[in-house]
Amino acid sequence: MVKLPEFLKTDCYVGGKWVAASSDKRLDVTDPATGDVLASVPRMGAEETDAAIAAAHAAFPDWSSRTAAERALVLQKWASLVRAHADDLARLMTQEQGKPFAESLGEIEYAASFLSWFAEEGRRLYGDIIPPHRNDARILVTRNPLGVVGGITPWNFPVAMVTRKAAPALAAGNCMVLKPAEATPLSALAVAALGEMAGLPAGVFNVVTGAREDAPAIGKALVDSPLVRKIGFTGSTAVGKQLMRDCAGDLTKISLELGGNAAFIVFDDADIEAALDGIQVCKFRNSGQTCIAANRILVQESIHDKFVAALSARARQIQVGHGLEKATEMGPLVDERGLEKVERLVADATDKGAKIHLGGKRHEAGGTYFQPTVMTGVSTEMDLAHEELFGPVAAISTFRDEQDAISMANDTPYGLAGYFYSRDVGRIFRVADALEVGIVGVNTGLISTEVAPFGGVKESGIGREGSKYGIDDWTELKYICLAGLGAAA
Numbered sequence: 001m002v003k004l005p006e007f008l009k010t011d012c013y014v015g016g017k018w019v020a021a022s023s024d025k026r027l028d029v030t031d032p033a034t035g036d037v038l039a040s041v042p043r044m045g046a047e048e049t050d051a052a053i054a055a056a057h058a059a060f061p062d063w064s065s066r067t068a069a070e071r072a073l074v075l076q077k078w079a080s081l082v083r084a085h086a087d088d089l090a091r092l093m094t095q096e097q098g099k100p101f102a103e104s105l106g107e108i109e110y111a112a113s114f115l116s117w118f119a120e121e122g123r124r125l126y127g128d129i130i131p132p133h134r135n136d137a138r139i140l141v142t143r144n145p146l147g148v149v150g151g152i153t154p155w156n157f158p159v160a161m162v163t164r165k166a167a168p169a170l171a172a173g174n175c176m177v178l179k180p181a182e183a184t185p186l187s188a189l190a191v192a193a194l195g196e197m198a199g200l201p202a203g204v205f206n207v208v209t210g211a212r213e214d215a216p217a218i219g220k221a222l223v224d225s226p227l228v229r230k231i232g233f234t235g236s237t238a239v240g241k242q243l244m245r246d247c248a249g250d251l252t253k254i255s256l257e258l259g260g261n262a263a264f265i266v267f268d269d270a271d272i273e274a275a276l277d278g279i280q281v282c283k284f285r286n287s288g289q290t291c292i293a294a295n296r297i298l299v300q301e302s303i304h305d306k307f308v309a310a311l312s313a314r315a316r317q318i319q320v321g322h323g324l325e326k327a328t329e330m331g332p333l334v335d336e337r338g339l340e341k342v343e344r345l346v347a348d349a350t351d352k353g354a355k356i357h358l359g360g361k362r363h364e365a366g367g368t369y370f371q372p373t374v375m376t377g378v379s380t381e382m383d384l385a386h387e388e389l390f391g392p393v394a395a396i397s398t399f400r401d402e403q404d405a406i407s408m409a410n411d412t413p414y415g416l417a418g419y420f421y422s423r424d425v426g427r428i429f430r431v432a433d434a435l436e437v438g439i440v441g442v443n444t445g446l447i448s449t450e451v452a453p454f455g456g457v458k459e460s461g462i463g464r465e466g467s468k469y470g471i472d473d474w475t476e477l478k479y480i481c482l483a484g485l486g487a488a489a
């Protein structure tokens with residue numbers, strides 16, 4: 001366990017103070033690999049959330065009136081502190097979320113990159129001066145902060161999803177109340193501690209934690225408050241839709257990064273070894289618990305058997321274990337609920353005719369570990385063709401030709417990411433254009449970067465995070481018609 005007291009926080013961060021719940025109720029945080037209790041955090045609700053909103057509201061005038069360069073200095077300091085504490089943050093993340101230490105380290109750098117990136121994007125929130133419609137006037141357009149904003153984040157990237165929301169929001173001059181996932185609150189509180197060390201003024205960034213059953217009340221307090229102008233959410237499509245319905249009450253803006261059902265297409269002209277490398281990162285990273293994971297693997301008929309054999313041989317080598325063990329390449333699923341979902345989807349598929357080539361069951365290591373799994377003969381009659389697996393299961397189907405692959409890939413209400421491997425340049429442009437997604441990986445399974453717009457279409461979400469586009473949703477335009485200036489001589 002991380003032993004740096006100024007770093008590991010087990011109370012919530014509200015108005016620049018570390019506080020418990022008014023009820024004193026607390027939630028145990030456990031290591032998914034061992035079931036050991038790591039620490040406990042407050043179980044907050046509407047009352048404490050309202051207090052955090054009030055603190056953010058009180059902090060907004062000063063924070064928003066600072067220059068973008070002054071805010072950037074704090075965010076850059078925050079980024080350097082996150083990087084300076086990468087090992088401890090990564091160790092903490094591995095213990096509360098389960099991913100291998102090397103993946104946690106990678107996520108810490110990814111998280112810091114959002115702070116560095118948006119520190120500078122905040123300094124480029126340029127407006128416009130538009131040629132006026134009358135000659136005694138000037139037209140100005142400015143981009144302004146919203147005020148108090150809310151963030152609700154998931155457990156699968158417990159540090160990067162926090163900074164991917166907080167960095168643009170604060171860089172634009174907003175003040176935030178964040179609710180992290182019940183499974184991984186310690187990572188979010190550690191990020192807040194480093195923000196405090198970086199010089200964030202009291203109330204600019206607030207973190208309220210709670211159990212799963214507290215989430216609706218915290219969410220409702222955020223959505224219903226007339227002071228909260230926007231909610232940024234990453235998580236399941238079901239919860240995202242509910243939040244969007246609730247935001248309609250007083251038209252609170254909302255951006256949604258929701259579930260996916262990514263197709264991973266391997267054409268017969270693909271570099272097979274490269275495609276296998278791509279599946280390694282796009283299917284088995286984070287034990288498959290990412291919304292951009294390869295949920296459906298579509299392999300062209302002529303290379304199917306060779307590909308399945310090669311993939312099974314690779315998957316068989318994956319070292320499963322505790323994320324802090326050096327040899328570990330894949331950790332446990334985050335909780336029993338996630339494990340039962342994977343078991344249900346695998347059983348449904350085999351009942352409907354899918355064939356297991358490798359794995360398919362709980363791992364002999366026990367706990368919430370699941371075996372790296374390779375299944376073939378997957379069809380649209382099976383639930384896992386339509387539902388986010390969020391597990392280390394390579395579900396393979398075959399396709400005849402390019403049009404068949406595109407139709408299968410687009411046959412889903414989701415539209416976050418899609419991947420394909422081909423070395424035919426005409427096919428690359430045709431398929432990239434035809435996939436109904438927000439993100440396309442061509443000859444790669446790893447698309448995550450702070451410089452590119454991350455987000456989905458259809459039922460995978462609204463808005464984009466990261467990139468020069470990622471700050472827009474945390475700002476509002478103002479048009480100023482400056483008239484009475486007299487006509488130019």
Ligand SMILES: NC(=O)C1=CN([C@@H]2O[C@H](COP(=O)(O)OP(=O)(O)OC[C@H]3O[C@@H](n4cnc5c(N)ncnc54)[C@H](O)[C@@H]3O)[C@@H](O)[C@H]2O)C=CC1
Binds near residue numbers: 181242257388
């Ligand atoms: N798109 C993505 O990155 C993610 C997708 N998922 C999908 O969602 C499934 C379930 O995972 P969960 O972690 O349970 O996702 P979830 O959507 O239930 O939780 C995500 C966040 O929303 C909060 N939340 C839950 N219900 C809420 C409510 N009524 N009001 C306000 N906040 C609420 C949770 O406490 C957490 O902080 C996964 O199996 C996966 O399919 C989950 C996490 C991330």
Ligand SMILES: O=C(O)[C@H](O)CS(=O)(=O)O
Binds near residue numbers: 156289293
């Ligand atoms: O940036 C990423 O890699 C994703 O946000 C992680 S997830 O949303 O696919 O889980």
